[in-house]
Structures are given as structure tokens and as C-alpha cells.
Amino acid sequence: MLFTQVRFNLDTPISLVEATAIFESTAPKYKGHPGLLLKHYFRSEDGKTVGGLYFWESREAAEATYAGPWREMVEKKYGAEPQIEFFESPVHVDNRTPGA
Template sequence: MITTFTTFTLPQTITLEQASEIFQSTAPKYRSVPGLVRKVYVLSEDGRTAGGVYLWNSRADAEALYTDAWRAFVKDKYGTDPVVTYFNSPVVVDNVAGQIITAPHAP
């Protein structure tokens, strides 16, 4: 499994309420993305940085989303270019499902 952090510095500060409205408007786009397990929208406490934390089945699944069109969508929506950072996620604790998930390649 792969976790990606996407971040972008906003051209101006937004409130948590504004962020919630914006994020709710884009959330449906992610409901059926192949290989996406979970997406968590984030906003820094100062309201200057936004982004998302994504859990993917594979890096290939993640890379399939982060296309030039996706980057253009983010720039158009938020007025700034996103930064995407990849992390391996060999173990995930899911307290809602009551599971510890181990990626297939991890022992």
C-alpha cells in the first residue's frame, strides 16, 4: 500500500468552514477512483495550507490520479500547484473496522 500527502499553499487564508464547503464540493470525484482506499482532506491550523492524505492499493493507482489534468484542476480550484509526496504503508491500523491491515509485500 502507498500513502500520498498532497499539499498546496493557498494564495490567501481560508477558514475551516470555507475549506469544508470546498472539500465537500470535490469529495464526490474521489468516490470511485480505482485503487483509492481512503482520502482525508486537511487544512493547516493557520488556514494557509490545504491538501489531502490518500491511502492507495499501489503506487500505480496513485500515479493514475496525479495526471496533468488533476494538477490543472487543483491549480484552477485553489490557485496554486500541488506537491505530491509518496510513502510506503506496510501496516495500517483501522480502528473503525477493528483491523490491522498488512500490505501483501510485508511479512
């Protein structure tokens, strides 16, 4: 499995309440998104970093998203350029599902 970590380093920290409102406003855009399996949003405890972990079917699906109008939308939303890193995840543990 492939995942990406997308981070935004903010000039001004945001609260958990502010971050949650932003995340909730963008989450519907990812429902049914081609090639996206799962997304988790995150905020650092100091509120200076926010972002998401995206789990993809393929690198091509991720790159197609990041090359399109997505970049303009997120830069406008967070006021910062995204830092995108790609990772392979060959093994996972999911304690929510018996036997996984």
C-alpha cells in the first residue's frame, strides 16, 4: 500500500476547534475520490502543523490528485504550500478488525 503525508507549516498556530472546522469543510471532497482508500487529518499539539495521511491504490492516483486543482485549493485553505512525501506500507496492523 502507498500512502502520502501532506503537511502544512502554518505561520500562525490554529486551535483544535479551528482545525476541525477546516477539516470538516474539506472532508466531503474526498468521499469517492478516485484511487483514495482512506484519509486521516492531523494537527500538531502546538497548532503550527496540519495535514493529512492519504492511503492510495496507486502512486498514479496520488500524483493525479496533487497535480490538479487540489494544490490551489489547499494552498488557499491553509495559506501555505503543501509538503508531500510518499511512503510504501507493506505491512499494517488494524486492531479494529479481528484477524487483521
